[in-house]
Amino acid sequence: MLKLEGLSRQFGGVRALDDVTLTVHPEQVYGLIGPNGAGKTTVFNLVTGLFPPTGGLLEFDGRSLQGVPPHRIAQRGIARTFQNIRLFQEMTLIDNVIVGMHAHLPYHFWDLLLRTPAFREAERRARARALQLLHRVGLGTLCEELAGNLSYGNQRKLEIARALASRPRLLLLDEPVAGMNATEKNEIMALIRSLRQDRLTVFMIEHDMRFVMGLCDTVAVLNFGRIIAEGKPAEIQANPAVIEAYLGQEEPA
Amino acid sequence: MDWSSWWDTYSTLVLSIGVYGMLALSIYLTLSCGLLSLANAAFMGIGAYMSAIATLQFEWPFAFALFLGTVLPAAVAFLIGIPVLRLSGVYLAMATLGFGEVVRVVLLNLDITGGPLGLNGIPPLTTWWHVVLALALTVALLQALRRSRIGRAFEAIREDETAARLMGIATDRIKLLAFVLGAAIAGLAGGLNAHYTFTLSPGNFGFESAVDILTMAVLGGIQGVAGPLLGGAILTLLPELLRGLQEFRMAANGLILIAVVLFMPQGLWDPARFRRWRRSRGTRAEA
Numbered sequence: 261m262l263k264l265e266g267l268s269r270q271f272g273g274v275r276a277l278d279d280v281t282l283t284v285h286p287e288q289v290y291g292l293i294g295p296n297g298a299g300k301t302t303v304f305n306l307v308t309g310l311f312p313p314t315g316g317l318l319e320f321d322g323r324s325l326q327g328v329p330p331h332r333i334a335q336r337g338i339a340r341t342f343q344n345i346r347l348f349q350e351m352t353l354i355d356n357v358i359v360g361m362h363a364h365l366p367y368h369f370w371d372l373l374l375r376t377p378a379f380r381e382a383e384r385r386a387r388a389r390a391l392q393l394l395h396r397v398g399l400g401t402l403c404e405e406l407a408g409n410l411s412y413g414n415q416r417k418l419e420i421a422r423a424l425a426s427r428p429r430l431l432l433l434d435e436p437v438a439g440m441n442a443t444e445k446n447e448i449m450a451l452i453r454s455l456r457q458d459r460l461t462v463f464m465i466e467h468d469m470r471f472v473m474g475l476c477d478t479v480a481v482l483n484f485g486r487i488i489a490e491g492k493p494a495e496i497q498a499n500p501a502v503i504e505a506y507l508g509q510e511e512p513a
Numbered sequence: 514m515d516w517s518s519w520w521d522t523y524s525t526l527v528l529s530i531g532v533y534g535m536l537a538l539s540i541y542l543t544l545s546c547g548l549l550s551l552a553n554a555a556f557m558g559i560g561a562y563m564s565a566i567a568t569l570q571f572e573w574p575f576a577f578a579l580f581l582g583t584v585l586p587a588a589v590a591f592l593i594g595i596p597v598l599r600l601s602g603v604y605l606a607m608a609t610l611g612f613g614e615v616v617r618v619v620l621l622n623l624d625i626t627g628g629p630l631g632l633n634g635i636p637p638l639t640t641w642w643h644v645v646l647a648l649a650l651t652v653a654l655l656q657a658l659r660r661s662r663i664g665r666a667f668e669a670i671r672e673d674e675t676a677a678r679l680m681g682i683a684t685d686r687i688k689l690l691a692f693v694l695g696a697a698i699a700g701l702a703g704g705l706n707a708h709y710t711f712t713l714s715p716g717n718f719g720f721e722s723a724v725d726i727l728t729m730a731v732l733g734g735i736q737g738v739a740g741p742l743l744g745g746a747i748l749t750l751l752p753e754l755l756r757g758l759q760e761f762r763m764a765a766n767g768l769i770l771i772a773v774v775l776f777m778p779q780g781l782w783d784p785a786r787f788r789r790w791r792r793s794r795g796t797r798a799e800a
Contacts (some may be wrong), residue, residue, distance in 0.1 A: 308679055334681035346676040348669050358662075359669045363681035365662045372661035373654070379661070426681055 261286045261461055262307065262338075262430055267316035268485075269302055276302045278485040279316070284430070289452065289462045291476035291493075293469075295505060298482040300465040301343055304432050307463075308340055309333045320430070335363045339428035341419040343435045343465070349408030353399055353418055356407050357390035360425030393421040396454075398447060413444040420451065431455065433464035437471055445471060473497065481505065524641070525709060526753060530746045531644035532706045535651050537729035537741035539698035542655060544735050545664075546691035547671030549602060551723045552593075552609035553699040555616035556586035558718030560700025561707040562626050565635045568708070570625070575638045575708070582704030583697045590696030594689045601674075613723050620715040631714030632707075639708040647705060651698050655738050667691060699726075721763065728770050734780020743782050 262284040269277040276299045284290045292300050306313050307320075309330040318325040325333055339360070348356050365386055371379040394400045397417040402410070407418060416436060423431055436452075437445045445468065452462060452475055466472050472479060473493040480490040483505040489496055496502055520527075536557060543550045564582030567573045573581075597608050620626045627633070658664045666687045669677040678684050707713050725748065733744025751769075752762050773780065 310675065310679075329683075330678040331681050331683045334679055340679060342676070346673050348672040348676070350672060351665075351668060355665060355668075359665050359677070359682070360680050362662055362666060362669075367662075369663075372663065373657050375657065383661070422680070 261288075261321060262463065263317070263319040264303070264307075265317040265319075267303075267306065267313050267318060269299075269306060269311070270314045275485050277306070277313075280482070280485070280487055282480050282487060282490060284461060284463050286461055287456065287459050288477045289456055289464070289475050291472040291479040292463070292465045292482060293467070293472055293479060293496075294482035299485040300482055301434055302485075303482070304340060304434055304465065307333075307432065308338060331363075334426060337427070337429035338432065339423035339426045339430075340432035341416070341423050341434055341436060343438065345412075345415045345419060347407040347415055347418060347422070349406065351407060352404050353394055353407055353410075353421075354387065354390045354403040356418060356422050357393055357425045358386050360422040361386050361389070362426075364427060390421075390425065393424055394418075396424075397421045397451060413440045416440065417444075417448070417451075420448075424455075428460070430461045430463060433462060433466075435465055435467065437466065437468055449475060526749065528639060528641065528644050528705070528709050530749045531648045532702045533726075533729060533749045534742040534745035535648055535698055535702035535705075536726045537733060537745035538651050538655060538738060539695040539702065540726050540730045541735050541738070541741040542695045542698065543691050544730060545671060546667040546688055547601075547674065548598070548688060548691060549606045550609045550692060550695065551606050551727060552590070552612050553695060553726050554718045554720075554723040555613035556590060556696040556699040557703035557706070557722070557726075558616055558620060558715070559586040559589060559703070561703030561713055561718070562620060562632070563700070564704035565632050565707040565713055566625060568638065569632060569635055579701060579704045582707075583701040586700030586703075587693050587697040590693045591689065594692040598685065598688050598692060610720065610723065613719065617715050617719045620718070626715070627713075629715070631712060633712045635707050635711050635713065637709055637711060639705050644705055647701055651701075652738050652742075654694075659737075663687065663690070724763075731780060732769060732773050734777075734782040736779060736782065736784055740780050740782035744780070747781075 264283070265281050267277055267280040268275065280303065292303065294300055305311060306318060307325070309325065309328055312326065320333070320336060320338060328336075348359060351359070365382050367376070367379045367382050370376075391400060391403060394403050397420055399414060399417055399421065402414070407415065410418060420433070420436065437448050440448065449471060455462060464476075476493055478490065479493050479496045481488050481496060481502050488501050488505060489499045491499070536553060539556075540550070540553050560582035563585045564578040567578035567581050568575060593612055597605065597612070600608050621629055658667070666677065666682045669680065669682060670684050670687060674684055729744035729748050730741045731744070732747060733742065734740030751765070752758075755765065758765055777783065777786075779786065
């Protein structure tokens with residue numbers, strides 16, 4: 261579904277990503293882990309078109325993503341959340357979610373000027389669906405609250421609801437449970453499981469190992485811009501290169 | 514004082530409240546999309562000159578002249594918007610201010626605009642209901658946009674452009690739309706203005722009026738359409754009420770802007786503050 265081949269990205273003289281190759285298959289939950297600064301978020305930024313790769317191939321559903329502007333990539337079915345939450349703070353929860361549906365509101369300029377039935381119907385449906393999505397992430401009762409007033413954990417949930425609003429086929433989650441307490445983590449875990457049952461493909465970056473190991477089918481480890489291991493969670497946990505990357509090399513006796 | 518003599522004395526002032534309200538709304542539109550554009554005075558000038566030339570020199574009907582005065586600035590905005598809207602924040606403000614200067618110099622040097630003398634003897638065709646109708650249409654347009662996917666896109670872009678793009682919003686097109694619509698509204702206001710002031714000169718549409726228009730929107734507040742209308746009305750009436758301070762009008766505007774930014778950063782019309790007031794009065798009443 262999503263294919264990265266020999267992908268690299270340089271910032272000035274710094275190689276943020278170097279020859280990254282990985283494939284996310286449909287209906288998979290794919291995890292990307294690695295120490296801080298390894299380049300994980302850069303992978304997401306390249307996939308969503310925020311900046312172009314300096315080398316390599318990027319394909320979604322067999323079509324190249326090179327040179328495609330971010331809003332078109334979003335319209336093709338890739339949605340994401342952000343490590344440093346980027347909600348529309350001064351908008352209500354429900355409006356945040358409806359913004360996510362922007363490309364799916366099928367009315368024209370004159371429809372909205374004249375408030376035609378097509379316009380009213382589309383807006384009514386959007387609200388109804390937004391409310392549904394908010395209930396799904398457990399924020400239904402707060403729908404008229406401003407996003408900026410939410411707790412940290414709830415903001416992360418709202419970001420997921422907003423991403424789902426665009427009806428993505430691939431959902432990129434950048435540290436979805438960072439800063440959450442154990443209860444909230446379990447809620448997000450249950451949510452991702454239910455998304456998978458809806459046949460959504462999930463590609464996530466996460467530091468919480470219990471979370472990654474409990475959810476992902478495949479895990480890749482990124483260290484200093486390179487993939488050092490890829491495989492099933494159990495294999496990754498036993499991989500000496502991974503242990504070394506996280507814990508440092510054992511001193512020879 | 515009877516009605517007709519009152520109207521003779523104050524009609525220009527009353528019409529100006531409406532026209533400046535429209536100008537304040539035109540900059541409110543771009544501000545609501547996160548664009549600090551100071552080109553609206555120039556677009557007003559283009560609209561004013563275009564429609565005045567149409568009625569004065571070609572003797573075309575007033576409605577058609579106003580139409581041209583709306584469409585030409587919009588077309589110009591479309592052309593310059595494509596390169597200029599790549600900029601944001603103060604860089605956009607600088608570029609649009611520069612554009613305003615270019616327009617002023619062009620108006621100053623063309624023959625058809627009357628050069629430095631400007632245009633005189635423009636037929637006084639604007640009546641109160643023209644202004645009311647134009648203002649009502651502008652308010653209706655802005656309200657319709659606000660409660661639609663386009664209005665939400667404006668707000669999303671203002672709050673976080675990157676996030677908006679990643680939600681599938683074609684931010685470049687939406688920003689261009691705000692810019693072009695703002696220019697059209699300013700141009701229409703200019704056309705109406707030209708036909709009750711009798712004369713036009715390039716100096717009317719320079720830096721000073723660009724700042725005036727911004728002041729109106731910031732003073733009134735940009736949380737809704739009521740704010741810019743209020744700001745436009747206050748800044749139109751204020752110089753009349755403070756006639757003695759006429760020469761200090763710019764200084765007064767500046768001081769007001771500073772005071773408002775310091776004490777009422779959201780402007781005079783701020784629904785959130787009104788709610789807070791109501792709430793605090795409510796709790797006091799209970800106690």
